[in-house]
Amino acid sequence: MDAVAQFFQTFPYDQLLIQTVNGIVTGMILALVASGLTLIFGIMDVVNFAHGELFMLGAYVGVIVMVGTGSFWLALFIATLTVALIGAALQVVTLRPLIGRDPLNTILVTFGISLILQNYALWQFGPTSRKINEPITSHFILFYLEYPWYRILIAALSAVIIGGFWLFLKYSKFGVWIRATTQDRVMAQAMGIPVPLVYTGVFAIGAGMAAASGVLFAPLVGVNHTMGLDWVLKAFIVVVVGGMGNLGGSIAAAIFVSLLESYASIWVNPSQAVIVSFVVLILTLLFRPTGLFVPTPK
Amino acid sequence: MTRHQKIYWAGFCVVMALLIIAPLVLPEFWRRFLTEILIWGLLAMSSDILIGYTGMVSFGHSAFFGLGMYGAAAALLIVSPPNLWLAIIFGLAGAGTVALFVAYFSTRLRDIYFAITTLIFSQIFYVIIFTWTAMTGGENGLTFRRPALSFFGLFSTPFDTATLHWFVLAVVAASYLILRRIMQSPFGMVLQSIRENEPRTRAIGYPVERYKIVAVMLSGLFAGLAGVLYAIQNRFAAPDFVYFLVSGETVIFNVMGGIGTLLGPIVGAGFFLLLRELLGRLFGEQFPYLIPLGFIFIAMIIFLPQGLLGFARRWLNR
Amino acid sequence: MSDAPPSTQPLVLIEDVHTYYGKSHILHGVSLQIGAGEVVGLLGRNGVGKSTTLKTIMGLVQPSQGRVLLNGDPITGIPAHKLALRGIGYVPEDRRIFRLLTVMENLRTGLDRRGVTEGTKRALLDKVFKYFPVLAERRNQAGGTLSGGEQQMLAIARCMMLEPKIILLDEPTEGLMPRMVSQIGAIIDALHQENVAILLVEQNVPLTLSASQRVYIMEKGAVRHQCAASAIDVNDPVIKQYLGV
Numbered sequence: 001m002d003a004v005a006q007f008f009q010t011f012p013y014d015q016l017l018i019q020t021v022n023g024i025v026t027g028m029i030l031a032l033v034a035s036g037l038t039l040i041f042g043i044m045d046v047v048n049f050a051h052g053e054l055f056m057l058g059a060y061v062g063v064i065v066m067v068g069t070g071s072f073w074l075a076l077f078i079a080t081l082t083v084a085l086i087g088a089a090l091q092v093v094t095l096r097p098l099i100g101r102d103p104l105n106t107i108l109v110t111f112g113i114s115l116i117l118q119n120y121a122l123w124q125f126g127p128t129s130r131k132i133n134e135p136i137t138s139h140f141i142l143f144y145l146e147y148p149w150y151r152i153l154i155a156a157l158s159a160v161i162i163g164g165f166w167l168f169l170k171y172s173k174f175g176v177w178i179r180a181t182t183q184d185r186v187m188a189q190a191m192g193i194p195v196p197l198v199y200t201g202v203f204a205i206g207a208g209m210a211a212a213s214g215v216l217f218a219p220l221v222g223v224n225h226t227m228g229l230d231w232v233l234k235a236f237i238v239v240v241v242g243g244m245g246n247l248g249g250s251i252a253a254a255i256f257v258s259l260l261e262s263y264a265s266i267w268v269n270p271s272q273a274v275i276v277s278f279v280v281l282i283l284t285l286l287f288r289p290t291g292l293f294v295p296t297p298k
Numbered sequence: 299m300t301r302h303q304k305i306y307w308a309g310f311c312v313v314m315a316l317l318i319i320a321p322l323v324l325p326e327f328w329r330r331f332l333t334e335i336l337i338w339g340l341l342a343m344s345s346d347i348l349i350g351y352t353g354m355v356s357f358g359h360s361a362f363f364g365l366g367m368y369g370a371a372a373a374l375l376i377v378s379p380p381n382l383w384l385a386i387i388f389g390l391a392g393a394g395t396v397a398l399f400v401a402y403f404s405t406r407l408r409d410i411y412f413a414i415t416t417l418i419f420s421q422i423f424y425v426i427i428f429t430w431t432a433m434t435g436g437e438n439g440l441t442f443r444r445p446a447l448s449f450f451g452l453f454s455t456p457f458d459t460a461t462l463h464w465f466v467l468a469v470v471a472a473s474y475l476i477l478r479r480i481m482q483s484p485f486g487m488v489l490q491s492i493r494e495n496e497p498r499t500r501a502i503g504y505p506v507e508r509y510k511i512v513a514v515m516l517s518g519l520f521a522g523l524a525g526v527l528y529a530i531q532n533r534f535a536a537p538d539f540v541y542f543l544v545s546g547e548t549v550i551f552n553v554m555g556g557i558g559t560l561l562g563p564i565v566g567a568g569f570f571l572l573l574r575e576l577l578g579r580l581f582g583e584q585f586p587y588l589i590p591l592g593f594i595f596i597a598m599i600i601f602l603p604q605g606l607l608g609f610a611r612r613w614l615n616r
Numbered sequence: 617m618s619d620a621p622p623s624t625q626p627l628v629l630i631e632d633v634h635t636y637y638g639k640s641h642i643l644h645g646v647s648l649q650i651g652a653g654e655v656v657g658l659l660g661r662n663g664v665g666k667s668t669t670l671k672t673i674m675g676l677v678q679p680s681q682g683r684v685l686l687n688g689d690p691i692t693g694i695p696a697h698k699l700a701l702r703g704i705g706y707v708p709e710d711r712r713i714f715r716l717l718t719v720m721e722n723l724r725t726g727l728d729r730r731g732v733t734e735g736t737k738r739a740l741l742d743k744v745f746k747y748f749p750v751l752a753e754r755r756n757q758a759g760g761t762l763s764g765g766e767q768q769m770l771a772i773a774r775c776m777m778l779e780p781k782i783i784l785l786d787e788p789t790e791g792l793m794p795r796m797v798s799q800i801g802a803i804i805d806a807l808h809q810e811n812v813a814i815l816l817v818e819q820n821v822p823l824t825l826s827a828s829q830r831v832y833i834m835e836k837g838a839v840r841h842q843c844a845a846s847a848i849d850v851n852d853p854v855i856k857q858y859l860g861v
Contacts, residue, residue, distance in 0.1 A: 047410050047413075047414070094596055094600070097600045098599070098600065101603075103409065103410060104355050104409065104410065104413065105599055105603070107355065107357075107410060107413055108355075108549065108553060108595075108599050109596050109599050109600070111546050111549070112550075112592045112593075112595040112596040112599070113592070113596065115546070115588045115589075115591075115592040115595075116588065116589050116592035116593065116596075118588075119586040119587075119588040119589050119592070120586065120589055122586060123586040123589070173724070173728040176717070176721050176724050176725060176728065177725070177728070179714070179716065179717060179721070180714045180717060180721075180722075180725045183714045183715060183716055183717070184712055184714060186676060186696075186712075187708065187712040187713075187714070188697075188714075188725065189676070189695065189696040189697045189700070190674055190676065190696050190697075190700055190706040190708070191697075191700060191725040191726050191774065191775075191778070192697050192700030192701045192725075192726060192729060192778055193697055193725060194697050195697060196695075233417075233418070233421060236414050236417075236418070237418065240411070240414060269429070271425060271428065271429055272425060272429050274421075274425055275422055275425055275426075278418050278419075278421065278422045278425075281415075281418055282403055282415070282418070282419075285403070285406075285407055285411065285415060286403065286406065289406075289407065289411070
């Protein structure tokens with residue numbers, strides 16, 4: 001009993017709260033990355049290995065625009081748009097020819113794209129990290145920590161983007177097309193929905209969302225050519241845990257996994273905390289392969 | 299012997315003869331290079347058992363390869379004087395253990411889920427090796443002395459680049475013949491029928507999961523063997539080789555060379571490494587060779603999905 | 617041949633179409649035609665290629681030989697979504713409504729086309745809600761929650777949103793209650809009144825004969841018999857030969 005009492009007395013409650021805030025902040029960015037990934041998978045069975053590189057590319061475009069104009073918001077906007085266009089071009093050139101082939105081919109192709117983009121970034125920008133300054137620098141006091149308002153802003157902005165995207169899916173013409181195509185590609189086509197255009201559009205939207213998260217995240221750690229790798233792995237985990245192709249599930253899973261990692265990092269160093277989410281993934285695949293956050297299929 | 303067999307074995311002997319003579323005529327650099335192609339070829343060939351014959355794309359072969367390396371490293375560092383066969387046994391044990399672990403969990407899943415799970419497993423081992431500095435040397439890895447080529451006390455001679463090449467060649471050639479035999483056996487036929495139609499294979503009454511577990515184990519053991527050879531050649535083990543980019547390159551070797559041929563992946567590894575070397579020589583060390591290679595890879599998936607040796611697939615498997 | 621096909625240019629003309637699924641040869645030279653506003657029945661046992669014929673017209677499978685013409689223009693090779701906008705509507709065998717979309721959203725998939733004015737949209741919706749009042753009641757309910765008969769109505773209504781010149785109707789009465797079957801018959805008649813052509817694939821011979829002007833009978837991937845619907849009845853030897861059990 002003493003040991004239990006001891007545990008609760010020395011339990012770092014303040015850290016727990018700080019890590020909760022941290023977990024939600026990274027969880028929201030992760031949700032933004034993963035919702036594009038899950039949408040792309042849901043609609044065209046494409047596992048986009050290059051998603052992390054689109055995230056990275058967004059951050060780099062952000063850096064360039066920041067250097068040129070000094071405006072963070074302009075950087076966010078232009079990076080999203082540019083990478084969305086790049087995403088559309090990538091889809092048309094490399095994925096469209098693979099429609100109807102084994103989905104595994106899409107992993108291979110997007111892996112090739114990720115190698116190209118990563119090495120291009122290294123070649124173009126070099127190995128040193130670039131910095132994007134946060135648009136607001138004020139802090140508030142969270143226990144003994146000066147917690148930056150910018151982190152809270154990231155979480156809020158991610159929520160706004162995801163919310164906007166949800167409204168778009170729910171009410172816009174293109175949103176209805178996307179959902180119809182996800183459910184039944186052939187029938188969507190027979191209803192006059194231009195399915196190839198929907199595919200390209202979805203890929204562009206997913207790419208744009210990844211780029212936006214890249215710019216939002218960049219002020220926290222800096223921008224380098226390998227930053228996409230961690231994110232794509234985490235996003236894969238989130239997408240599988242949330243149920244492949246299930247948007248709401250992915251968002252819940254993103255926050256869940258990020259919170260777990262944050263809590264784990266109270267006791268172990270952050271690079272080991274990653275293992276927690278790996279374990280969550282494996283347990284999910286073993287016991288609920290359709291995803292944690294979806295109703296049991298009937 | 300049928301006509302086909304005669305031609306096949308004649309071709310095999312010619313290629314073997316060329317590879318045996320190669321170190322005698324090639325300069326030092328290319329001697330090492332050729333040995334390295336064989337080692338990466340063995341890794342790629344091991345993954346072909348899954349990709350080409352069973353229809354499961356593994357994105358986690360770096361784990362088996364890396365554990366083979368670290369297993370060999372353990373044997374070479376602990377036992378003095380370093381012993382070649384002990385290194386192989388340790389390496390295979392390391393890779394085998396990991397393979398059993400990965401196989402048990404990931405073979406319940408199919409297609410992309412299998413691919414993602416193997417990827418995640420390899421990252422788990424990467425993180426463990428990377429952060430467990432006391433045991434693995436962390437980021438810096440481990441360095442050790444190369445064992446001598448010994449044969450159970452009969453003789454012992456230190457490796458030079460030529461003897462190392464012959465040793466690697468012998469191991470790779472033996473692995474190829476063994477795997478070829480296995481893939482032509484009833485066991486191999488079941489794997490191929492899993493690739494063609496898994497539900498039907500199960501319906502006929504084959505315990506598909508058990509076959510898949512054995513396939514992953516087999517694949518992992520040969521990948522581990524490649525890791526041991528690489529450790530012996532380069533006298534170090536580093537976490538970079540457990541990182542999933544190595545798994546990705548393994549898949550690239552397979553796709554470029556032609557899956558389901560066993561030999562194709564070796565050709566693919568050679569093609570990839572030669573192109574890389576060529577690009578490096580033409581444009582300098584700093585040249586981002588993965589950019590043009592990435593383009594070639596993508597173009598091959600779209601336009602030449604059967605790979606360089608794909609045209610000979612049926613013939614090679616007969 | 618008891619009845620000559622209409623002499624003017626047919627709306628849809630299929631000439632000697634051969635279609636394969638992988639290596640299996642499904643259609644062995646099917647030829648048929650449908651005039652504007654004509655209801656044509658397509659009869660035959662299961663697996664003779666009726667559904668494949670519809671899919672070939674819709675551009676969902678590509679014929680390896682032969683051609684399909686719409687108003688005299690060849691349409692083979694044109695993707696399905698363009699054909700849908702050119703006036704071919706498709707109601708597939710298992711209805712295939714978008715189960716997670718609401719009734720309204722299901723209808724929107726056909727309504728959100730370029731060049732459809734708000735007025736037209738409202739008129740189209742009013743029309744189908746008049747034919748199928750139950751859909752108006754359930755407009756915000758997910759398609760998957762509807763009963764089989766309601767789903768069939770939704771599938772037809774959704775197709776009508778495209779203002780098609782021809783509807784390819786695949787087994788619309790399969791698995792429905794008799795009351796629903798007669799309702800489907802009524803809607804076919806109503807569409808006929810509006811001068812929409814229908815190619816009707818059915819197992820229900822009496823319904824097909826009463827709803828159609830002409831019928832084609834298929835066997836083993838080819839048309840074996842064609843005649844005016846009024847020229848035969850359910851007990852006709854032809855029906856016995858090709859459809860009898």
